[in-house]
Amino acid sequence: MEDKQHCPICKSETQYNPRYPNYICSSCAETPLSEDGRSLQFHNVSLSGGFEARYIDTGEVRDSHICFVAGKKCWADEARFGGIVIQPVGD
Numbered sequence: 001m002e003d004k005q006h007c008p009i010c011k012s013e014t015q016y017n018p019r020y021p022n023y024i025c026s027s028c029a030e031t032p033l034s035e036d037g038r039s040l041q042f043h044n045v046s047l048s049g050g051f052e053a054r055y056i057d058t059g060e061v062r063d064s065h066i067c068f069v070a071g072k073k074c075w076a077d078e079a080r081f082g083g084i085v086i087q088p089v090g091d
């Protein structure tokens, strides 16, 4: 059964998700960085969704979906059914 997929960063097994076939596992997604190496946090704006990125050090809102995980450029966005999903871009 092809109901498995793997984190593109650490290769650990992630829950099968046909909509997000290349999403980053929760432990890698814990430490996203900006291009200048600042820690970021992503969350939904409200219960109905929305996406917001913030710098952890200042709490400042960041107007971008781009982040870096283990040196890979990634795109963070709200997941269709709530929460946040991060996937590599380019490659």
Ligand SMILES: [Zn+2]
Pocket: 007, 008, 009, 010, 011, 012, 024, 025, 026, 027, 028, 029
């Ligand atoms: Zn991972």
